[in-house]
Structure formats: structure tokens, C-alpha cells
Amino acid sequence: MSEIEDNISLHSTEMLKIMKDPVKWAKHHLSDPPRWYQEQILRHPHNRKVLRCGRRIGKCIEENQRILLADGRYETVKNLYDQRESFKVVSLGEKPKNVFTEVFEIEDNGMKPVYKVSTRRGNEIKLTENHPLLTVDGWVEVQDLNVGEFVATPKNLRVFGSNDQRSNNFVKLLAYLSTSCKASANILTIEIKNDEVLSDISRICGEEGLELIQKSQKLFYLIDRSKSNEVIQLFRESGGRIPSEVYQYTQLKLSIFLAAIYDSQGWSFAGETPEIGYGGRNKDFLLDLSHLLLRFGIKASMVNRIANKAPYIQMMIYKCSDIVTFYNEIAPEAIRNYKDVYLVAISKEDRPLLIPRGQYLENEVARKNIKLRKSSAKTIQEDKLLFLGEKYNSDILKEIAQSDIYYDQIVSIEPLGKKQTYDVFVPETQNLVVEDFYVHNTWTMIAHILWVAFTCNGGKNPNGSVCVVATPYDNQARLIFDELVKNIESNEILAQSIKSKTKNPYFIAFKNGSVIKLFTAGTKSGSEGGSLRGQRADWLYMDKTLSLHTVTYVDNLVNSVKPGKEIVKWFILRNTNLQTEFSTQILLITLYKL
Incomplete structure (x- = not known):
């Protein structure tokens, strides 16, 4: 045999190995190679076995990034990982509107290269390069985003806690200290610019057993002779950020806190362009403040300035409807009078929110x-x-x-080097709010579907493989369809293998006879997957959260599909009601071979 024939033979052997191995195929054809835990899923023998693979299938975010919980807490992903407790988060649901959904698991993802994405409004998020953010055309990984593009952030985060234990004086003083006080080892110095605020602080300090001693015209020493005042202790522990307990305040208590913040260091202007503003040099504190304003549906924007030859940030509320909301929901607890700026705001035509005209919107037009x-x-x-x-x-x-999405423009994407990261797995909606961004991930299922369709199930189905994907909601079907199309179009060989594709219904046909179909299972509406009945499937992918009492439904659904050679069900089993070897929720991928 000649050298050329030997090379051809070796090449053919290697290509055959790639076609039969979904991991090698994914590395060869897709933009991102599978990670080790994804390799376990892709290479599993699929012989009516249950595979536990709860590790690292969700979101990869930097350890100090914060997640909004349904009870109002705003916790770093590291703290949540350490606590190991069940909780619900804010997520983007079907319409798309904000909903509460349960987090399945958080796992340590180790040291990974991390990027910081910053937007025009001043928001920031730190995550890995392969982590998707939501755009008007679907989920796009950070590595594929560019400065000037728009990403989805919440219009509002109407989430309040239940902590109503603190007195109004306690909440006010905590706000005054948070925004106007500087702390050294033994001394607290507070700057008071407003006479009415000075009078209020003096009254509260007297009632709290604290002393206020004037140092200069606007500076005062705050003395705690007992060295045990709880407000001061909370302030010292906050490290220049808004104290963590504030995020769990009731709506009224949070209104009192924010009103005191703006009384101390804020302003209002009732001019041609009305505004309510706040200024400071601590970006972290301003990010906290921006988040709390979103709890009332108020969108503030950060503007970088120079004051006294040093960087200074103004947080501006310009939109008339936001000024009206501030007046109605926060100003009633304030010392400052906001009536003039309110009257100007209601007399003006509001600035319309703008939505980027992406391809998804243009196709519908x-x-x-x-x-x-x-x-x-x-x-x-x-x-x-x-x-x-x-x-x-x-x-x-x-x-x-009418969605809950505000599209904010990217102004920078910066590499930060390797940082500790964690994965957060949210099975039902596959997304959650992190640092006031929507984040998401669906890679493993996408890779397996494309491998089955392109290779005819590793050559086992010479006439083509039928892949059926069942999701509970149409928006999930659309997200998976968009991700499939994105991966197809990013690879010339995959793109050339496509015969046709449509979005209504969701359908992709390959030239080799394989097809991919996406359906909504209708589990939420009680339709019991009627749209799937009569469909032939070699592989059935179920992107769904299930509890054990719905396993019967799953079996019925599988039976409603005309069996091909193999059916794969991807779902979550919650075994809280059964006595099994597992004491907590676990991620299961049940694979049926018929």
C-alpha cells in the first residue's frame, strides 16, 4: 500500500472514530469542546440506566457575583454554595416575565478565565467567556458579544423581604451612616450637608445613646461610648456596601432606607429636564443602590464625572415615569421635598424605551x-x-x-484573568438574574442533538435519525432552536448538511434524512403532551422539571411517542416524597433503550 493510501486509510479510520463518538464529534464540529462532566453525559451507554450528573451543568459565574433570591436576599454565589440550602431565584419566564423558580444545585467550577461585561447604565457582571447573556436574538456567549450590542437586564425586580423588626430610627441611621460616614479603627466621622438631616440625626443619636460632636461646619464625630451599638456594628461590617440585612427589608422599611440615602447625599432638579440624582465615589455602593431602586421599578443610570480632580459617579433618574414612581413610593418617607420635580415630570412626555431591532423581531415584522x-x-x-x-x-x-426586559448597551468587555467560579443550575427556566443581568446555558443537550442528527446516531440509523425535543414552554423551545441554529451556522460543514429549517413549527431537516422537531409538552396546562402523540422518535429529549408524582406522566408521554431505537429523557426528579438512597434533590438523566 502506498504512503498516500496509508494516509487515506488513517484519515478514514480517524473520521469514523469521530462520527461514532459524540465527544470527539463535538470537539471537531462545535465552537466549544465539551467539559469533562459533559463528556460523561455524551458518552453514557444509554442502556436503561440512571446517571447522576449534578456537577457543573449550569451557569459559570465569578464567586462574588450576587443572585437575587425570592425572599429578598442578595447573596454571592459563593455564600449560597457554602450554605447548601434550597432556595428560589428570580428568573425570566414564559411571556417573558419575571418569575420565581427553584435552584437545583450550585457546584464549584474551579479557577477559570473571567470577563467583566459593563453596560451604558453602569451595570457590571463577571463570568466565563462561554457563558451566554440574553440578547434580542436569543442567548449569546460572552466571547461572541461586541461593544455596542444590547443585552437583556430587568426592567424591574419587584422583590421585597419580610424583615420588619427594625425601628424606623434604626433604618434611617443605618442609611445616614452608609452614605455619609467614614470609619477608622476608633473614630466615626459623618458629613452632614443638610440642616434638616442634621436635626434628624441629632434626634436619633440622642434616642440611641450616641453622641454627635461637631468637628467643622459639616463634619461631626459620632461617639458610641457603649461600643455595642448595633447600627454602628452593622455599618462597620458592611465594608462600604449597603448592609446585607437591608435587602430583606419590607417595602416600607426599604422606602425609609432609600429616602434617607437621598436626603443625605441626593438632590432633585425641576428644570426643563427633571432629574433626581445621587453622587459618590464608591462604585460598589452605587451598584447596590441601583439594584435597590430596581426593586421599585426605577431604572437609574451612572454617569462618570470629575470632581475635585478625582473620579466621581452620578446616579441619575431621568425618566419621568421613574421620577413619578420615586415620588409615590419613596418620597413620602423623605425629609426632602420632591413635589416640584414631580410636577414637572407629570407635565412632560416621557422618554420612550427603545428595543433593538434584532433578526427575531425583523422576521416577525x-x-x-x-x-x-x-x-x-x-x-x-x-x-x-x-x-x-x-x-x-x-x-x-x-x-x-410588554416583557420585563430592558435592553442595555454594552460599553466594555474586559478580561480579568483567572477567578474562582461556580455553576448554578436552574432546570425549569434555565436562566436566572445575576447582578441584574439575565444569564443562561444549554450546551450539553444541544451537542448531543446535533451529533445524533448529523451522524445518523453514529451511523446506526442509515436512513436518518428523528430527534424530538419536548419543553414545557414555547420560549424554551425557541431558545433551544436558536442555539441549534447558531451552532449550525457557525460551522461550514454543519451548515451545508441542512436541507431546510423553519421556526413555525420548529423543524430542522438534514440532507441525510435526519430531522429535529421541537414541541411544547403542555405539562403546565394539563394537555399531557398531546402535541407529541403519534410522532415517531429515535431520540426524545425532555427539557423539563418533574417531581416524582409526575413520573407516570413521563411514562405515558414516552408511550405516546412511536418508539424508534432509543429514547433519551433529560429531566429533574425531585425525590422529597420517597424513601430512597438520596436525601436531597439530584439531577438525573434517565435513558431508555427500547
Whole structure:
């Protein structure tokens, strides 16, 4: 045999190995190679076995990034990992609207290269390069994002705690200290610019057994002779950030806290462009403040300035509807009078929110044959989009316009080197709010589906493989479809293998006879997967959260699908009601071979 024939033979052997091995195939054809825990899933023999693989299947975020919990807590992912307790988080649901959903597991992902994404409003998030953020065209990994693109952040985070134990004086003093006090080892110095605030602080200090001694015109020493005052202890422990207990305050207590913050260092201006502002040099504190304002649906923007030859940040509330919300929900607890700026705000036409015109939106506009006046514009006004949705009876346009999403523009993406990271797995919605961004991940299932379809199940189905994906919600089906298309279009060989694809219904046909179909299972509405009945499937992928009492439903659903050679069910079993070897929730991937 000649050298050329030997090379051809070796090449053919290697290609055959790649086609039969989903891990090697994914490394060869997809932009991201599978990690070790994904390799375990992709290479599992699939012979009616249960594989526990709860490790590292979710979100990879830097350890100090904070997650908003349903009870109001705002905890770092590291703290949540250490606590090892069950909890619910804020997530983007079906419409898309914010919902509460349960976190399944958090796992240590080790030291990984981390990037900081910053937006025009001043928000920041730190995560790995392969971690997706939501855009108007779906989930895009950080490594594929560019400065100038828009990512999804919450319009509001209407989440309040139940902590109503603190007195109003306690909450006010904590706010005054948080925004105006500097602490050394033994001395607290507080700056008071407003006479009414000075009077209020003096009154509270007298009632709390504290002494206020004037140092200069605006500076005062705050003396705690007992050295045990709880407010001062909380302030010292906060490290320049808003104390952690504040996030669990009730709506009223949080209003009192924010009102005192703005009384101390804020301002309002009732000019041609009305504004409510706050200024400071501590970016971390301002990020905390921005988050708390979102609890009331108020979107503030950070503006970098120079004051006394040093960087200074102004946090501005410009939108008239946000000023009205501040007046109605926070100002009633304030010393400062906001009536003038409120009257100007209600007399002005509000600034419309803008939504980027991505391909998903444009496809719906084209489908409905809608003619837009400014066809070259990169954004469209939210109210105009809602009008068009109602006029042309488009649920898609109406949902985009009425969603809980605010699209913020990226201003920088910076590498931070290797940092400790953690994975957060949210099975039902596959996303959660981290540092006021929506984050997501669905890689493993995507890789396996494409391998089965492209290779005809590793060559086992010469006439093509039928892959059926069942999800509880249409938006999940769309997200998985978009991720499939993204991976296909990013690889020339995969792109050339496609015969056709449609988004209504979700359908991808390969030239080799394989097809991928996506359905909503209807489990939430009680339809019991009727849309799947009669479908033939070689592989059934279930992207779903299930409890053990719904296992019967799963079996019925599998039986409703005409069996091919193999069916794979990806889902979560919650075994809290059964006596099994597992005492907590675990991630199970049940694989059936028929």
C-alpha cells in the first residue's frame, strides 16, 4: 500500500472514530469542546440506566457575583454554595416575565478565565467567556458579544423581604451612616450637608445613646461610648456596601432606607429636564443602590464625572415615569421635598424605551408584512411596537413590547484573568438574574442533538435519525432552536448538511434524512403532551422539571411517542416524597433503550 493510501486509510479510520463518538464529534464540529462532566453525559451507554450528573451543568459565574433570591436576599454565589440550602431565584419566564423558580444545585467550577461585561447604565457582571447573556436574538456567549450590542437586564425586580423588626430610627441611621460616614479603627466621622438631616440625626443619636460632636461646619464625630451599638456594628461590617440585612427589608422599611440615602447625599432638579440624582465615589455602593431602586421599578443610570480632580459617579433618574414612581413610593418617607420635580415630570412626555431591532423581531415584522417608516433604524420604540403588535395581531411583537426586559448597551468587555467560579443550575427556566443581568446555558443537550442528527446516531440509523425535543414552554423551545441554529451556522460543514429549517413549527431537516422537531409538552396546562402523540422518535429529549408524582406522566408521554431505537429523557426528579438512597434533590438523566 502506498504512503498516500496509508494516509487515506488513517484519515478514514480517524473520521469514523469521530462520527461514532459524540465527544470527539463535538470537539471537531462545535465552537466549544465539551467539559469533562459533559463528556460523561455524551458518552453514557444509554442502556436503561440512571446517571447522576449534578456537577457543573449550569451557569459559570465569578464567586462574588450576587443572585437575587425570592425572599429578598442578595447573596454571592459563593455564600449560597457554602450554605447548601434550597432556595428560589428570580428568573425570566414564559411571556417573558419575571418569575420565581427553584435552584437545583450550585457546584464549584474551579479557577477559570473571567470577563467583566459593563453596560451604558453602569451595570457590571463577571463570568466565563462561554457563558451566554440574553440578547434580542436569543442567548449569546460572552466571547461572541461586541461593544455596542444590547443585552437583556430587568426592567424591574419587584422583590421585597419580610424583615420588619427594625425601628424606623434604626433604618434611617443605618442609611445616614452608609452614605455619609467614614470609619477608622476608633473614630466615626459623618458629613452632614443638610440642616434638616442634621436635626434628624441629632434626634436619633440622642434616642440611641450616641453622641454627635461637631468637628467643622459639616463634619461631626459620632461617639458610641457603649461600643455595642448595633447600627454602628452593622455599618462597620458592611465594608462600604449597603448592609446585607437591608435587602430583606419590607417595602416600607426599604422606602425609609432609600429616602434617607437621598436626603443625605441626593438632590432633585425641576428644570426643563427633571432629574433626581445621587453622587459618590464608591462604585460598589452605587451598584447596590441601583439594584435597590430596581426593586421599585426605577431604572437609574451612572454617569462618570470629575470632581475635585478625582473620579466621581452620578446616579441619575431621568425618566419621568421613574421620577413619578420615586415620588409615590419613596418620597413620602423623605425629609426632602420632591413635589416640584414631580410636577414637572407629570407635565412632560416621557422618554420612550427603545428595543433593538434584532433578526427575531425583523422576521416577525416581515411575516406580518409590516412596513416600518425608518427601515434603517437600529431600535424601535416600545410603545410603537406594542401598537403594531395589537394592530397586526402579533403575539410575538406584543410579548417583546410588554416583557420585563430592558435592553442595555454594552460599553466594555474586559478580561480579568483567572477567578474562582461556580455553576448554578436552574432546570425549569434555565436562566436566572445575576447582578441584574439575565444569564443562561444549554450546551450539553444541544451537542448531543446535533451529533445524533448529523451522524445518523453514529451511523446506526442509515436512513436518518428523528430527534424530538419536548419543553414545557414555547420560549424554551425557541431558545433551544436558536442555539441549534447558531451552532449550525457557525460551522461550514454543519451548515451545508441542512436541507431546510423553519421556526413555525420548529423543524430542522438534514440532507441525510435526519430531522429535529421541537414541541411544547403542555405539562403546565394539563394537555399531557398531546402535541407529541403519534410522532415517531429515535431520540426524545425532555427539557423539563418533574417531581416524582409526575413520573407516570413521563411514562405515558414516552408511550405516546412511536418508539424508534432509543429514547433519551433529560429531566429533574425531585425525590422529597420517597424513601430512597438520596436525601436531597439530584439531577438525573434517565435513558431508555427500547
